[in-house]
Amino acid sequence: MNxxxxxxxxxxxxxxxxxxxxxxxxxxxxxxxxxxxxxxxVDPRYADLVRLVTVVGSVYPFDPxxxxxxxxxxxRLRAEAVRGNEYDAVVDLQGLLKSALLARSVxxxxxxxxxxxxxxxxxxxxxxxxTVDPGDAAHVIQQGIGLMRAVGVDDPxxxxxxxxxxxxxxxxxxxxxxxxxYLLINPGAAWPNKRWPPGRFGALAAAIRERRGLRSVVLWxxxxxxxxxxxxxxxxxxAEQAPATSITDILAIATGASLMVSGDTGxxxxxGAVGTPIVAxxxxxxAERNGPWSPADISISRIDQCxxxxxxxxxxxxxxxxxxxxxxxxxxxxxxxxxx
Numbered sequence: 001m002n003x004x005x006x007x008x009x010x011x012x013x014x015x016x017x018x019x020x021x022x023x024x025x026x027x028x029x030x031x032x033x034x035x036x037x038x039x040x041x042v043d044p045r046y047a048d049l050v051r052l053v054t055v056v057g058s059v060y061p062f063d064p065x066x067x068x069x070x071x072x073x074x075x076r077l078r079a080e081a082v083r084g085n086e087y088d089a090v091v092d093l094q095g096l097l098k099s100a101l102l103a104r105s106v107x108x109x110x111x112x113x114x115x116x117x118x119x120x121x122x123x124x125x126x127x128x129x130x131t132v133d134p135g136d137a138a139h140v141i142q143q144g145i146g147l148m149r150a151v152g153v154d155d156p157x158x159x160x161x162x163x164x165x166x167x168x169x170x171x172x173x174x175x176x177x178x179x180x181x182y183l184l185i186n187p188g189a190a191w192p193n194k195r196w197p198p199g200r201f202g203a204l205a206a207a208i209r210e211r212r213g214l215r216s217v218v219l220w221x222x223x224x225x226x227x228x229x230x231x232x233x234x235x236x237x238x239a240e241q242a243p244a245t246s247i248t249d250i251l252a253i254a255t256g257a258s259l260m261v262s263g264d265t266g267x268x269x270x271x272g273a274v275g276t277p278i279v280a281x282x283x284x285x286x287a288e289r290n291g292p293w294s295p296a297d298i299s300i301s302r303i304d305q306c307x308x309x310x311x312x313x314x315x316x317x318x319x320x321x322x323x324x325x326x327x328x329x330x331x332x333x334x335x336x337x338x339x340x
Contacts, residue, residue: 006036007085008151009077011103012093013062014043015190016247016266017290018140020160020273022093023053025144027159029091030055032152039087041073041102049247054161064098077106089151092128093144100124112150118143138288158293160273162251169243170252173217176240181258183208183216183333184276185239187231188224189265191312193284193319196263198227202234203326204261208333209238214258217242219250219267259336261329263321264290272297277340279332283321284309296339298332300324 008029012022019042026038037057042050044061051059062073087108092099095114104111104127113119113128125131134146145156173182187201205216216239220228225241232239242253247270254260254271261279262268264287272278278297280287284306287299303309306320314320 006033006088006151008033008036008038009087009090009103009106009108010038010040010056010093011090011099012040012042013064013099014046016046016049017264017269018094019043019046019049020266020269021140021290022144023160023162023273024141024158025091025093025148026053027055027161028145028153028155028157029148029151030161031155031157032148041077046247049251052163052165052248052251054163062102074102074105091147091151092124093147095119095121095124097121097124097127100127103127104129110150112147114143114147139291139293140289141293162273164251164255164274165248167249167252169245169249170256172243173253174256177215177217181214182256183212183214184219184254184257184260184262184271185216185231186219186260186262186265186267187227188219188221189263191284193308193312193314194263194265194321195227195319196281196321196324198230199234200326200329201231201261202236202239204329204333205231205235205239207326207330209235211330211334212337215240217253217257219245219253221245221267259333259340261333268292277336279329279336281321281324281329283319284311284314296336298336300328300332 039058040050040056041060041062044063047061060073089110090103090108092103092113111129115131115133116122132147132150134143137143189195218228218231219242228241254276255274257276259277260271263281264285272292278292280299282301287301291299302320302323308315
């Protein structure tokens with residue numbers, strides 16, 4: 001790869017947590033080629049987040065669920081090539097057939113993806129001109145940085161160059177809780193198997209107010225307002241519901257939090273990206289692969305007892321994440337606060 005202002009295209013469409021986990025690989029690429037251009041193709045739901053990544057140039061919203069959106073994005077990318085602005089390399093950080101096909105169709109000089117054993121859909125490898133085995137890296141962040149070895153990246157440092165915006169929702173939270181800080185609670189998750197019971201989150205909020213004097217703020221997304229209300233109702237007045245939030249609002253709210261407790265879901269990874277201390281609760285997914293990357297953060301995992309690894313719904317009467325007690329989480333919060 002030449003050092004003269006090369007052009008790269010990143011393909012990482014979703015999900016939210018995976019987009020967050022891809023940012024350090026993009027940051028490492030920019031460190032290697034500070035004068036280069038890095039563009040990104042992403043699901044429209046996460047385009048505003050990617051626009052806040054300071055090392056990214058153009059953002060191409062690509063909705064695989066909508067033919068018109070997908071065609072529009074592809075035409076924009078092909079138009080760049082026609083104008084002589086073709087990419088030196090397209091890097092597929094997703095590893096699916098759809099992302100690999102999109103990456104190859106751009107017409108770049110090189111199309112780079114993971115080797116077979118690291119692909120969720122192994123057939124994707126046939127669309128790459130080059131594949132990379134990132135080795136035995138456990139975390140998906142390290143795997144993404146490892147993929148960048150194909151273009152000369154050798155610095156494994158993890159960084160999140162995100163410009164956190166001002167947010168009316170974050171200002172409202174700060175005005176209500178005052179200057180003493182707050183515990184940020186996120187009870188929701190797309191997978192039912194990743195959700196800790198709302199009543200336990202409420203009991204946690206009560207315990208932390210008693211021990212630390214911290215109020216709790218409860219995040220919620222589409223379809224999660226009832227769960228957030230249940231947390232507040234079970235907290236004995238120790239928690240309050242956050243206002244409706246966008247992804248960019250969550251960035252700002254997490255930045256102001258003293259600590260966050262959440263299952264394995266997008267807002268947890270947003271908090272980690274802005275440096276919020278974390279206690280993470282894991283059931284069917286592996287914390288060493290998907291969890292917090294800071295060695296100071298704490299993950300409580302029940303993966304060893306789980307019988308439904310990486311499945312949306314538990315096959316037991318009671319999900320394995322329910323084996324985590326309130327006392328377990330209170331103790332972890334105390335340890336994380338002490339570490340800070």
